[in-house]
Amino acid sequence: MDMVNSIGNPLASRKVCVIGAGMAGLAAERELRREGHAVTVLEQGGDVGGQWLYDPRTDESDPLDAAAPVRVHSSMYASLRLLGPREVMGFSDFQFVPPRKSGGGGTAPGRDRRRFPGHREVYLYLKDFCRSAGLADAVRFNTRVVRVAMAPPRRGGSGNALKWVVRSMDAGLWKQYTDDQMTEARCVEEVFDAVVVATGHYSQPRLPSIQGMGDWRRRQLHSHSYRVPDPFRDEVVVLVGCGDSGMDIALDLRAVAREVHLSAKSVEAAMTPAMSKMLARHANLRLHPQIERLCEDGRVVFADGTGVVADTVMYCTGYCYSFPFLDTEGRVTVDDNRVGPLFEHTFPPSLAPWLSFVGIPRKVMVPWFFEAQGRWIAGVLSGRWALPTEEDMMRSVEEYYRARKLAGVPKEYTHDVEPHKMYELGEKYCDFPRTEDWKRELMAIISRNTSDDMETFRDRDDDSDNVRKCLQKWYGLAEHQAQDEDPAASSSAAQATVHSSL
Numbered sequence: 001m002d003m004v005n006s007i008g009n010p011l012a013s014r015k016v017c018v019i020g021a022g023m024a025g026l027a028a029e030r031e032l033r034r035e036g037h038a039v040t041v042l043e044q045g046g047d048v049g050g051q052w053l054y055d056p057r058t059d060e061s062d063p064l065d066a067a068a069p070v071r072v073h074s075s076m077y078a079s080l081r082l083l084g085p086r087e088v089m090g091f092s093d094f095q096f097v098p099p100r101k102s103g104g105g106g107t108a109p110g111r112d113r114r115r116f117p118g119h120r121e122v123y124l125y126l127k128d129f130c131r132s133a134g135l136a137d138a139v140r141f142n143t144r145v146v147r148v149a150m151a152p153p154r155r156g157g158s159g160n161a162l163k164w165v166v167r168s169m170d171a172g173l174w175k176q177y178t179d180d181q182m183t184e185a186r187c188v189e190e191v192f193d194a195v196v197v198a199t200g201h202y203s204q205p206r207l208p209s210i211q212g213m214g215d216w217r218r219r220q221l222h223s224h225s226y227r228v229p230d231p232f233r234d235e236v237v238v239l240v241g242c243g244d245s246g247m248d249i250a251l252d253l254r255a256v257a258r259e260v261h262l263s264a265k266s267v268e269a270a271m272t273p274a275m276s277k278m279l280a281r282h283a284n285l286r287l288h289p290q291i292e293r294l295c296e297d298g299r300v301v302f303a304d305g306t307g308v309v310a311d312t313v314m315y316c317t318g319y320c321y322s323f324p325f326l327d328t329e330g331r332v333t334v335d336d337n338r339v340g341p342l343f344e345h346t347f348p349p350s351l352a353p354w355l356s357f358v359g360i361p362r363k364v365m366v367p368w369f370f371e372a373q374g375r376w377i378a379g380v381l382s383g384r385w386a387l388p389t390e391e392d393m394m395r396s397v398e399e400y401y402r403a404r405k406l407a408g409v410p411k412e413y414t415h416d417v418e419p420h421k422m423y424e425l426g427e428k429y430c431d432f433p434r435t436e437d438w439k440r441e442l443m444a445i446i447s448r449n450t451s452d453d454m455e456t457f458r459d460r461d462d463d464s465d466n467v468r469k470c471l472q473k474w475y476g477l478a479e480h481q482a483q484d485e486d487p488a489a490s491s492s493a494a495q496a497t498v499h500s501s502l
């Protein structure tokens, strides 16, 4: 890469703090280091992987206290398999190829060669990526960031006066103490030129407000705390919400529970072909409208007047964006799941580029989108690329909000990015390579198959001829790579450039 920008000025190296070593934080770290920045990644967990680092423990706080700090980060349940195939879930130059076969021709122990593998395979892949890109040395594990705030301006300081004070503490201690007990003595403070927030948004439960919730004495939990079906054996369970998690957990539970009742905001909208097939196949699975009230005697009454006596109500109602550590003096707020203002979901205009976010958008192809965001942030911080003025960025954010409102999109879906917008970011701002056309086509096929049949979409083989041809090539290369590897090495450590070969 050139070490000067387009007008010949040398690129600057900044001291950057990335918060979080999940998929987004790792993507950002790599791009920042490639650009020559000095990067420190602060991660509260003991390993990389974020959500993909399965944790059998669950939060012990009151499940109905939406403000309670989340102490267990991952919301993954044991049976979870990917919604998209591995071909579209790899880093641009480090594809998510199936792991090498063992000596006897089977799968290496602990690995999962399926096209839609389980969560552990993604975690192992992220570990491989981290090792291959040499990222671990900059990650400080077991370090919880408890405060990020602007440093007071230095007297007589010149140039970029805005710096950030990042306060962190041992994550083990953080779990033991309440917020009031966190004295400064237990914390470490460091100053950085820039902070990149990559803390994810699938941990802090979002709860509905239902009459009688507070008085219902039976079990209530959010899907954040669901791990395995066994504790629900022979129970009558009501699941609130029919999104990916609701449908997936219903299928997990129906094998052990007596009855599983799904409750949807709109039965009409929930009745996709996938839902009708699920209901036809499993007699103990039913669909209902929204819950009207929960009664003290255990009855759950739905909006159409019908009801069931349930043992458990589980809220599969999604998650909230939450940045309890971030003090921007009100310049970045979270309102009804809108984090803003953020230019292209990444830079708060009045603090750009010194504060940025990677991983806010939903419904994007990852890690590809995170890599593009990371490269953009890295290049803006070095001076390779310039951002529009603060006023122009604000105008763009407001136009975006207006357009979404006109299109009837509720505020809570601000960060659901439309596919064409997602693909645009890399090309528009940072010369990031396009995703291959066959992968885009594949994503569209998978999305169609998912709404057709939730139980079989992972095993279908009805790709278009073009996708099939490209897939064959992709898998051929992957197999070739895996066989070339040193058997003692990690299954996919010695990656070649699959991306550029297709």
Ligand SMILES: Cc1cc2nc3c(=O)[nH]c(=O)nc-3n(C[C@H](O)[C@H](O)[C@H](O)COP(=O)(O)OP(=O)(O)OC[C@H]3O[C@@H](n4cnc5c(N)ncnc54)[C@H](O)[C@@H]3O)c2cc1C
Pocket (backbone or CB within 6 Å): 019, 020, 021, 022, 023, 024, 025, 042, 043, 044, 045, 048, 049, 050, 051, 052, 073, 075, 076, 077, 080, 081, 082, 083, 084, 143, 144, 145, 146, 198, 199, 200, 201, 202, 245, 325, 358, 359, 366
């Ligand atoms: C049940 C479930 C199923 C999913 N299935 C899919 C799927 O099939 N396909 C898909 O593409 N995506 C799926 N996702 C979404 C997936 O989480 C994202 O794709 C991606 O992993 C998000 O990465 P991230 O790095 O932004 O966040 P995370 O993976 O959440 O990582 C954030 C990291 O920040 C750390 N952190 C947070 N706060 C602090 C702090 N204060 N101090 C220090 N460190 C901190 C966390 O410990 C964590 O390691 C699923 C999510 C869930 C919950």
